[in-house]
Every structure is written in structure tokens, then in C-alpha cells.
Amino acid sequence: MASIGHIVARTPSGEVLSRAQQRAMLVPDCLVEARRIANTVITGWHGRRKRGIGENFWQFRPYSDGESLSRIDWRRSAKDDHTYVRDREWEAAHTIWLWADLSPSMMYKSTLGAVSKESRALVLMLALAEILARSGERIGCPGVMEPVSARNAAERLATAIMHSPLSEGLPDTGMIRGASDLVLIGDFLDPADRVMERLGPLARRGLRGHVVEIADPAEEVFPYAGRTEFTDPETGEKLTAGRAEILREDYQRAYRARRDSLGTSLRHLGWTFIPHRTDRAASEALVAVHMHLSGMPGRAAHGGLS
Incomplete structure (x- = not known):
């Protein structure tokens, strides 16, 4: 998805090879860091509840075509224009699908960010x-x-990520069957309505979604001044600003509007939305997602935004 910054576009064939090599080198270090963070977060945690056919209430979620009408909670559904079913806990394993955007824009890292968005x-x-x-x-x-x-x-x-082909945009979810959790991690810089065109049908299929928006600090604050050349890492298109600072206010307004629109639309579907910046600790976003998956959204952190 499109990004901002001083990024040099490469030829298509060279870009593919370079990205594949960089990803292969990046993943092992990311796995080591992931285990370190997981060990920190999991301390004192006693497991998470799971939804299914148990007796205890779990959550409300949108009704999906084909489900039994007896599962509809008509009182909850009467509060707005959507039909909701009542999920209950279950002690069996649940399927959770995880996906990270590895498109070119995710390779961006400014001097304000601790790591790249991809990392x-x-x-x-x-x-x-x-x-x-x-x-x-x-x-x-x-x-x-x-x-x-x-x-x-x-x-x-x-290991699977290291050997998988490069892909662009949101994943193909045709293989997902039944009610599952889907965690999507990326920068989501496309217009909100375009993103929702892809995500809306997933919610209607009964998928319970959690969207983590990864942002470099520079993408929020727009620290550029003077003559600046911006290159879209996915299309190679360039924009040269003679005085970049005069664009700051309009840019920040548009950036916040896109994020607010996306967050509002996702919450309307019953999905969660967690913005996170790369200058904050990864554990903040991890705890936030974990709390939502655990059915404890009230304890979820904001994911690391000021």
C-alpha cells in the first residue's frame, strides 16, 4: 500500500529479488524478537477463553447466512440495524488466522522509527x-x-513465510471455513472505502477480525521541510515539493481522516482496530490484540499511539 518517504524505486525484477532476499534475512531475527516479547507478555497469563457451545456468554457478533435463527439475540439486534448472534465459550481449540502485509510500502523506515513497518x-x-x-x-x-x-x-x-512467494494487498481468504478469528497487520494506507470493500464481506461470513495498523512516526507527523522528493514504493511515481512544510497541515488532516474512517467502519462491523507506531514498544500492540482475542477489550491498550 502506498507510503511516503525518501525511497528509491527499483526495476521490477530487481525489486522482487531484493525483497525476497531481505525478507529471508529479516525473518529469523524477527522470530527471536517475537519469542522474547511473547515470553514477557505471557508472564502471569492463565490462558484465554474460547467461543463455542459452552454455557457461559462469550460475545455478540454479526449473524452469518446459514446460521440457526435460534442463535439470534433479538434484544441486542433491536438496538441498531444489524442482526447479532450470541456466542458462548468452548474448551476446544479455535482457529486463528494471522497475516502481515509484506508489500513494498512496509519496508519503509524513517529516522523517527525504531524499525521498519515490515519488521x-x-x-x-x-x-x-x-x-x-x-x-x-x-x-x-x-x-x-x-x-x-x-x-x-x-x-x-x-519458515513458511521465508519460502512463500511475494504477494501484494490483502490476502486471499477463500480457504477459511467457518467462524474464525482473523488478525490483519499492515499499514492500510489505501483509501478506507477501498479497504472496507475487501473486509466487509469477511465480516458477513462470520469472521471475527482484528486490524492492526502499523505506522512510521513520519507518516503521522510529516517532518519534512524544504525541497523534498517523495517516491511511491509500489508504483515508482514521484512527487517533488519545493517547500514540503506547506503540505503538512493538509496532509495530517487527510491522514487522520483516513484512519478515523477506517476505524469507525471496522468497529461498525464488530471488528477491532488497533493503531500502532514503530517508535513504541511492540508489546503494547501485542497486549492490545491479545486482550481482544481473550474477550477483554476493556483491558486492551491503544496499541502505541500518542
Whole structure:
């Protein structure tokens, strides 16, 4: 997805080879960091509840075509224009699909960011896999790895990512069957309505989604001044600003509007939205996602935004 910054576009063939090599070198270090963060976050944690056919209330979620009408909670549904079903807890393993955007814009890192967006996304995905695997969940990655229930799920996912072909945009979710959790990690810089065109149908299929938006600090504050050349890492298009500082206010307004629109639309679907900046600790976003997956959104952190 499109990004800003001083990035030099390469030829298509050279770009593909370079990106594949960089990813292969990046993943092992990300796995080590993910395990370190997971060990920190998991301390004192006693597992997460799971939804299913148990007796205790779990959550409300949008009704999906084909589900039994007896599961509809008509009182909750009467509060707005959507139909909701009542989920209950279950003591069986649940399938959770994890995905990280590895498109060219995710390679961006300004001098204000601690790591690239790609590195942070990979660390969060692998740390989640590590934590969830320890509680016996099935972990999968759309188009990369079929769901597995194994203690070494994070390592297997890292290996699968290293050997998977490069892909652009949101993942193909055709292989996902039934009600599952889907965690999407990326920069989501496309217009909000375009992103929702892809995500809306997933919610209607009964998927419970969690979107983590990774942002470099420079993408929020726009620190540029003077003559500055910006290159879109995905199209190679260039924009030269003679005085970049005069664009700051309009840019920040548009950036915040896109984020607010996306967050509002996702919450309307019953999904969660967690903005996170790469100058903040990865554990902040990890805890936020973990709390939402655990059914404790009130305890979820904001993910690391000022």
C-alpha cells in the first residue's frame, strides 16, 4: 500500500529479488524478537477463553447466512440495524488466522522509527503465533500456511513465510471455513472505502477480525521541510515539493481522516482496530490484540499511539 518517504524505486525484477532476499534475512531475527516479547507478555497469563457451545456468554457478533435463527439475540439486534448472534465459550481449540502485509510500502523506515513497518508486523505476527500456540490454538496464515496446532507453530510459520512467494494487498481468504478469528497487520494506507470493500464481506461470513495498523512516526507527523522528493514504493511515481512544510497541515488532516474512517467502519462491523507506531514498544500492540482475542477489550491498550 502506498507510503511516503525518501525511497528509491527499483526495476521490477530487481525489486522482487531484493525483497525476497531481505525478507529471508529479516525473518529469523524477527522470530527471536517475537519469542522474547511473547515470553514477557505471557508472564502471569492463565490462558484465554474460547467461543463455542459452552454455557457461559462469550460475545455478540454479526449473524452469518446459514446460521440457526435460534442463535439470534433479538434484544441486542433491536438496538441498531444489524442482526447479532450470541456466542458462548468452548474448551476446544479455535482457529486463528494471522497475516502481515509484506508489500513494498512496509519496508519503509524513517529516522523517527525504531524499525521498519515490515519488521514490526512480522514480530507481532510471530509473537501472537507463539502465545496462541502455547494455549493450544490452531494457527494459520492465509495463502502461506494451513492451520496447525503445535507448540512450534511460530517457527513453522516463520519458515513458511521465508519460502512463500511475494504477494501484494490483502490476502486471499477463500480457504477459511467457518467462524474464525482473523488478525490483519499492515499499514492500510489505501483509501478506507477501498479497504472496507475487501473486509466487509469477511465480516458477513462470520469472521471475527482484528486490524492492526502499523505506522512510521513520519507518516503521522510529516517532518519534512524544504525541497523534498517523495517516491511511491509500489508504483515508482514521484512527487517533488519545493517547500514540503506547506503540505503538512493538509496532509495530517487527510491522514487522520483516513484512519478515523477506517476505524469507525471496522468497529461498525464488530471488528477491532488497533493503531500502532514503530517508535513504541511492540508489546503494547501485542497486549492490545491479545486482550481482544481473550474477550477483554476493556483491558486492551491503544496499541502505541500518542
